[in-house]
Amino acid sequence: MLVFTLRRLSLFMFTMLLLTLLSFSLNFLFPGEAIINLSGAINATPSQLIELNEAYQTHRNFFWQYMTYLSHIINGDLGLSMASQSDISTEIVNLLPATIELSLVALLIAMLVGIPLGFIAAIKHNKLTDNLILSVSMLGYSVPVFWLGLLAILAFSINLGWFPSAGQISLLFEIELVTGIQFIDILLSDSPYKWQAFSDATAHIILPACVIAVAPATIFIRLARTSMIEVLETNYIRAASAKGLTFQQIIFRHAIRNALIRIIRHVGLQFANLVTIAMVTEVIFSWPGIGRWLIESIYQRDYTAIQSGLLVLSCFIFIVHILTDFIYAALNPLARGIKYGA
């Protein structure tokens, strides 16, 4: 396990190095002066510019510039947003938890819906149920998320009035920002309307989370189906069946556990996909997360925000990836020997 951990860590280090190199070079590739793109100080006076040049060591060669850039990142200094002139790292710290919250809830929904459906399809292999589930999942996979989001708002917010259409929580509730994850913040707050706020926040998250969950859920259906089919064809299942275990006993005691292990490996991969979908969905549902912020920055040509946002997001996705690898390795001792499997 130690070797496994070290391998993952070294992979993480190298990937981060490459990522920072990319975001560093973006400063030179974006239009405008590199130092302004780096710091975001568009209104800097000449004396401030001199200070900035000193801080980012622009007079030295690229290697040292890159090193100072790295030290700035490690110190949590991502520069100022060109559009609002506020500190990017504080903005990200405020926004990222909202995205994490939304993505996790969506992932949960996708797994809770997708995996059982996939198992059912596998058990009823090549029957009507299987075909039905497969075609529905095909449909779900091909529907564009922005269209689905608007449709969901039209149906569930405007016509039926079941769920709100925008935001994280009704603006009437004052919830102090502590962790940034709304549900935890609500539980921590001493507002007299705590439980109302909690249910309001739940109502707000259902629609966007379900919209995000649709595409990953269809993938989980396919993954669960294939892995279950494979498991059902293995010798130990046949042996169990020969021993006289009932079908239910075989499925619940043996098949599900072994099939699940194979799916967990893919959760990390799917998470990256899910965050991308979440970014578009955040715009549609006015969710105050990092995706909406990043897309707005792209609109406003806020280069400092774009490169820092990309760096933080990719770093986040990578960490999730590694975490799922760990979980997989912890659950399945066989995997610990595989080199850099991803």
Next chain:
Amino acid sequence: MIYLKFITTILLSLLLLTACNEEGKLSLSERSVIYCAEGSPETFNPQLVTSGTTIDATSNQLYDRLIAYQGDKNTLSSALAESWHVTHDGKKITFYLRKNVAFHHTDYFTPSRLLTADDVIFSFKRIIDTEHPYHLVSGGNYPFFQSVSFSDLIDEIEKINDHTIRFHLSHADNSFLANLATDFAVILSAEYAEQLAKQKAKSNIDTHPIGTGPFKLKEYRVGSLIRFYRHERYWQEPAQIEQLVFDITPSNTGRLTKLLANECDVTAYPIAHEKIIQREDLSLEAVTALNVGYFGFNVKKAPFDNKLVRQAISYAINKKTLLDTVYQGKAEMANSLLPKTSWAFDESILEQEFNPILAKSLLTQAGYSDGFTMDLWAMPIQRPYNPNAITMAKLIQSDLKKIDIKVNIISYEWNTFLKRLKLGEHQSFLLGWSADNPDPDNFFTPILSCSATQTGSNTTFWCNQEYDAIIKKALQTTNINQRKKYYAQAMAILTQAVPLIPIAHSKRYQARGNNVIGNILTPFGGINFYHVAKRKLTSKKTVVKQNPQRRKNNIINTGVN
């Protein structure tokens, strides 16, 4: 099996949580109003701006004025000043203040005294006295007051006793009282200013406001929301709602969605009027606003320094199409700066003719027979006087193409747009004006006088001594008929010189849920939430069925009758 049970438990608990949502929130939401606003305020001090978005968010919510307008006829009535007295020569005006006016008590300030003459003097001295310690805080620009030459008008503000003050004017001015009743002439707290000066945080006076108004600021998140709480010690009855939230939603469709999904109680500038009228739980209201949307020229820049070019363009624009397309028939065509509802409106002014051939010949006369290329700046946001400036710019572009003028449309983010306009970087622009008070002078002086070229509210940079003399004379006489004549003369000059082409006087629209009662819209100036209350929703949302048949019948009936 355990797995399935787990899922069902989670789903059931989620359902339960959302189900109790409706019941529980009612208590809080009944005491609060959410208003979907179209933009963020630039500051929280109305003295510093003329932008309607800022006035909407601040003026009537946070502050009070010495005097106010009341009733349909817009007569002046008492506000912070219980009564006032004007001497015969019109040069000395004495105000007697109320003795029970408390300032806001907030997280950042605890007042130790009630309103006194010092607060009034502080509020006005800040504007007129360039040496005042607070004059230059936040830039030292007071556009409205500078455009009406407030500092030249007021010789002195005298404190007679703690609750009496006297304004000494340099000459009689009929619009002075009207200007004091505008949304800009708010009263700030001198005590708060002193405290901030000690803390070396003077600029907080405009970002963390303290006033005497019916609501106090609780929280502001830039670009996202403004939260107000009720001012419990308001000098009149406290407001009926406890919390007022401005949900800042710049997108038109976003505001509509929130309204239809009942996430906003009231929304500014709604689109899709038909859809709102169809719903039984929503209502649409309009007020004929005193405003004008216009197409202005920077007369300091070629080719618009030539009067003939400006006249040519005024003939080449088809205003009727603009009204039909941009305002969708919800506005009146503007033939002059003044709307028809103003008492000084001159009936003899004719509708501007649409005549491209005449336009072309005027252009040839001016020496531009081959046409030219020009920039047209279109404002990026929706305002009552111009709901869609970009579309309007495109229509103008195609109109002017017919007389060989190529138009480049330019737009910036709203605050940048205004800033650059003030600097005179533009050639021509689409903008408008919403009146702050019912006095006709409010159109003539701020938009086109010479003094307004310096303050940046006259962005045509047109300055005509004769015109200035006439509008000045109109202010000095009290005879209404005489004033009307002067304004007719001023309008005649404008029709000749064409520093701008008036396009439309629009209505201001607002939509709200039927459970919100009380007036919000005012015919001029900002909105006011003081009188708003919420009724209990008797039935849950009703599903409304369309009935196009009924509508058609109505139209047919009226046709027959």
